[in-house]
Amino acid sequence: MSVDHAELVHFEGTINQGLSIEPDDWMPGRYRQSLVRMISQHAHSEIMGMYPEANWISQAPSLRRKIALLAKIQDEAAHGLYLYSAAETLGAQRSKNESELRNGRAKYSNLMDNAATSWADVGAIAWLGDGAGIVNQVSLQDNSYGPYARALQRICQEESFHQRQGYEIIAVLAKGSAAQKEMAQSAIDRWWIPSLMMFGPPDSLSSHSEQSLRWRIKCEPNEVLRQRFVDDLVPQIVDLGLNLPDETIKWNDTRQSYDYGEIDWQHFKDLVSKGGFQRAERLEARTNAWYEGAWVREAALARNNQLRKAS
Amino acid sequence: MSSAECSQNFFLVNLGDDCLIAAQRLSEWCGKAPTTELDIALINLSIDLFGQADEFYSLFSESSSQFKSADMLAFERDASEFTNCLLVEQPNGDFGRTICKTAIFTTWYCEVLTLLQESRHVTISSIATKFRKEILYHKEFSLHWLDCLGNGTGESRDRIKQGFSWCYRFVEELRIRLDFSDITAKKWTECIDRFECELAKIFAYADFDSETIAQNLHGGRDGAHSEHLTHLLSEMQALHRAHPNVAW
Numbered sequence: 001m002s003v004d005h006a007e008l009v010h011f012e013g014t015i016n017q018g019l020s021i022e023p024d025d026w027m028p029g030r031y032r033q034s035l036v037r038m039i040s041q042h043a044h045s046e047i048m049g050m051y052p053e054a055n056w057i058s059q060a061p062s063l064r065r066k067i068a069l070l071a072k073i074q075d076e077a078a079h080g081l082y083l084y085s086a087a088e089t090l091g092a093q094r095s096k097n098e099s100e101l102r103n104g105r106a107k108y109s110n111l112m113d114n115a116a117t118s119w120a121d122v123g124a125i126a127w128l129g130d131g132a133g134i135v136n137q138v139s140l141q142d143n144s145y146g147p148y149a150r151a152l153q154r155i156c157q158e159e160s161f162h163q164r165q166g167y168e169i170i171a172v173l174a175k176g177s178a179a180q181k182e183m184a185q186s187a188i189d190r191w192w193i194p195s196l197m198m199f200g201p202p203d204s205l206s207s208h209s210e211q212s213l214r215w216r217i218k219c220e221p222n223e224v225l226r227q228r229f230v231d232d233l234v235p236q237i238v239d240l241g242l243n244l245p246d247e248t249i250k251w252n253d254t255r256q257s258y259d260y261g262e263i264d265w266q267h268f269k270d271l272v273s274k275g276g277f278q279r280a281e282r283l284e285a286r287t288n289a290w291y292e293g294a295w296v297r298e299a300a301l302a303r304n305n306q307l308r309k310a311s
Numbered sequence: 312m313s314s315a316e317c318s319q320n321f322f323l324v325n326l327g328d329d330c331l332i333a334a335q336r337l338s339e340w341c342g343k344a345p346t347t348e349l350d351i352a353l354i355n356l357s358i359d360l361f362g363q364a365d366e367f368y369s370l371f372s373e374s375s376s377q378f379k380s381a382d383m384l385a386f387e388r389d390a391s392e393f394t395n396c397l398l399v400e401q402p403n404g405d406f407g408r409t410i411c412k413t414a415i416f417t418t419w420y421c422e423v424l425t426l427l428q429e430s431r432h433v434t435i436s437s438i439a440t441k442f443r444k445e446i447l448y449h450k451e452f453s454l455h456w457l458d459c460l461g462n463g464t465g466e467s468r469d470r471i472k473q474g475f476s477w478c479y480r481f482v483e484e485l486r487i488r489l490d491f492s493d494i495t496a497k498k499w500t501e502c503i504d505r506f507e508c509e510l511a512k513i514f515a516y517a518d519f520d521s522e523t524i525a526q527n528l529h530g531g532r533d534g535a536h537s538e539h540l541t542h543l544l545s546e547m548q549a550l551h552r553a554h555p556n557v558a559w
Contacts, residue, residue, distance in 0.1 A: 047347065054341040061551040061559040062382050063365045067358055070338060074354040077347050119550055119559075177557050285342055293345020295470065296406050299463025306462065 015216050020146035023089040034217050035145050036092045043083035044101045044108035046076045051282050052116035052125060061119060068165050069122060075158045082155065086147040102287045104275075110268070111194045113276025120173050120180075120187035126166025128188070128195035128233070134159045135229045136199060144216035167236070174240040185242050192245035193263065199226040201265050227257055234258050320371050321394075322491040324384065325532060326423070327367030328395035331385055332540070333416060334360035335547055336403055345406055352452060356413070359445040366438055386551035390534070390541045397531040398481035400540040404474065407460055407467065411474030414453035414513050419485045421446050422506045430493045454513070461516035471517040479521050482510070484529035 007026045014021060021027055050073050057073070060066040084094040100106040111129050116122065134156060141152045173184035199222045203209035212218045230249075237244055248261040337357035344350040368381035378384045398416055403409045424446060427439035460467040485506070488499045514521060530536070551559075 050342045050350070057338045057341055058335065058546050059550050061386070061554075063361055063368075063385055065559055066334075066338070067361050067365075070341070070354050070358050070361070073341055074351050074358070077351050077354070081347055081351075172558055177554060179554060180557060289343045289345070292343070293349075293406065295464070295466050296345035296349075296460065299467030300459045301463075302467075303459040303463045 012215075015144045019144075020149060021144050022146045030211070031215055031217065032090050034212060034215075035148065036087055036090050038217065039083055039087045039090070039148055040092060040097050040100075041107050041109075043080050043087060043097065044106050045112060046080035046083060047101065048108045048112040048282055048286070049076045049125075049129075051285055052112060052114065052278070053122055055116050056119060056122045059119070060122075065169070072126065072162050072165060075162065079151075079155050079158070082151045083148075086145075086151045089147045090145075098290075102283065102290055104279075104283055107272065109198055110271040110276050111191075111198055113271070113279045113282060114191070114194055115278050118183050118187060120170065120183040121191065123166045123169030123173065123184070124187035124191035126162045127170055128166070128191045129198065130159050130162040130166060131233065132195045132198040132229050134163055135225050135232070139219045139225055142216065142219045170242075171240055174242055181242075184240075188237060188242055189245045196226055196230070196260075196263055197268050197271075199223075199229070201268060205265060230258050230260050320374060322489040322494075323367045323371040325394045325489055326420075327364045327371065327381075327384065328393050329399050329416070329420070330360045330367065331364035332393070332395045332543065333399040333413075334358075334364060335543055336399065336401075337409075337413075339403055340409065349406075353409075356449050356452070359449070363442050363445070366442075370434065370438070382551070386548045390536050390544050392534060393536065393540060393544070394532050394534060395536075395540075396481065396484050397528055397537060398478060398485065400531070400537060400543060401477065401481070402539055404477065405470060406456075407470035408474035408477055410453050410456045410460065411471060411478050413449060414457055415478055415482060415485075415510065417446050417450040417453060418509045418513060419506050421450055422502045422509070423489065425505075426494060426498055426502045427491075429498075430491075432493070435493070454516075457513060457516040468517050472519050475514060475517065475519040475521075476524060479519075479524040480526040480528045482521075483527035484531060487529065487532055 008028060011021065011025070011027060011031075014025070021031075053069060053073050053076075057066060057069055060069050084097055087097060088094055097106065101108070109129075111125070116125065137152050137156050137159065141149055141156060143149050143152075170184050170187070173180040175181075202223050203213075203221045209218070209221065213221070234244060234249055246261045249258055251257075252259045334357045337353050337360065340353040340357075341350060344353055364385065365381045368378075368384040372378050372380050372384065378387075396416075398412060401408075401412060403412075421443060424439045424443040428436050428443065430436040430439065457471065460471045462468070486503050488494065488496065494502075
């Protein structure tokens with residue numbers, strides 16, 4: 001048995017026993033690569049997730065909503081930082097990851113490229129978007145890479161608060177004036193499909209899924225997670241007196257789940273390759289923040305060097 | 312608002328307005344800061360100040376016949392009814408100017424809170440104690456960055472000087488005494504003396520000479536604001552005012 005084969009047997013044995021792989025453990029190149037891709041994309045999505053919501057901080061309609069929204073965005077920025085750190089344990093430098101995000105080479109959740117055009121969108125992003133994220137991330141807490149699994153435990157706790165906050169925004173609007181209810185309905189209609197797309201295409205269309213499941217990089221197939229989300233959300237939407245965003249949604253007695261309409265995966269592929277509606281604005285905002293802050297980072301570094309020399 | 316309410320409690324609105332407008336400006340940094348760590352830090356300051364505005368306004372609204380809630384005070388008044396100091400409504404400018412503005416405002420505000428801690432009113436003294444802990448961190452944060460930028464590079468030092476030049480025009484207004492029976496003229500003078508002493512230390516970070524600035528602008532406490540406040544409020548209040556008398 002070659003050394004590499006013996007290492008692989010030990011690696012897969014560790015995973016099969018339900019134990020974690022840690023940064024100093026031997027791991028196959030493809031495992032490292034897949035995790036770097038997945039953790040970095042997650043980190044980028046958290047960072048870019050700040051923008052559609054930040055758009056509404058200045059306009060949030062009450063002091064309580066302003067504070068809650070700021071706290072949520074602050075959590076997202078912090079999640080981005082934990083995840084960049086988790087990626088660094090695999091050798092992926094944060095500076096390189098951030099530069100790939102700015103220059104448009106890195107992927108992040110397409111949801112963040114949608115335009116947040118009403119206050120209800122802030123609720124829908126949190127309720128549906130973060131809700132889809134939670135279903136995915138709760139499942140991923142059992143993934144085999146220790147630093148990512150541990151980061152996800154904290155992230156999931158905070159995301160649950162975000163989702164409840166989003167639900168509350170929509171619930172208040174749904175029970176409010178006719179204009180508020182219309183605002184809530186429009187947001188649900190527009191954010192439903194992007195949220196379902198967050199789980200990715202069916203595993204039959206994905207090139208990474210089979211090995212990812214075997215190595216517990218992901219823990220459940222995309223379709224299973226998406227169905228769980230639909231089954232959770234549909235009764236809640238109905239309960240708020242809002243219309244379902246897809247006319248084909250209906251309860252299936254045989255499957256004990258809701259059937260829902262086909263998702264246009266060609267459109268999804270286009271979004272991944274070309275970017276969504278506000279992609280240019282999101283990347284411009286990130287790039288501007290970086291270049292306009294260059295003099296601050298240079299000064300901090302210079303001051304740090306002076307203090308180090310003096311000590 | 313009755314004249315009795317004005318004379319007894321109006322300083323709560325002054326301070327609430329200061330906190331609200333400073334918070335709104337700081338929140339504009341979200342996603343634009345030089346690092347993600349600074350995004351998080353600036354959001355923190357903003358959350359604290361929105362929270363403090365909420366408490367000042369809530370306390371005032373308990374005895375107000377016109378403004379029944381903190382949100383009414385924040386979202387249902389026009390610019391001319393706001394009494395914040397002019398300093399906090401100034402646009403953020405670059406990160407350096409924001410740090411200068413934050414350092415000056417928090418230094419002043421910290422001294423005011425120290426004074427209010429001595430109030431005979433238990434509620435006022437206890438919220439002043441709570442708020443002061445938060446604002447001491449804001450001050451520490453801004454002084455840390457003044458040190459970095461004032462001593463960092465030639466460019467950062469120049470930008471800090473420009474930031475102070477912009478902000479210094481509004482310092483005179485901070486000397487106007489807040490109208491509260493617990494704040495005697497003597498105590499206020501001592502408070503401002505301490506503020507000026509601290510201010511001199513702040514300016515020393517970038518060798519800023521305040522005597523080069525001839526303008527002293529004021530009027531904010533009387534509702535005479537710059538054009539900047541109107542823009543800030545029209546964005547902040549638009550949604551709330553478009554749907555009157557609803558819950559959010």
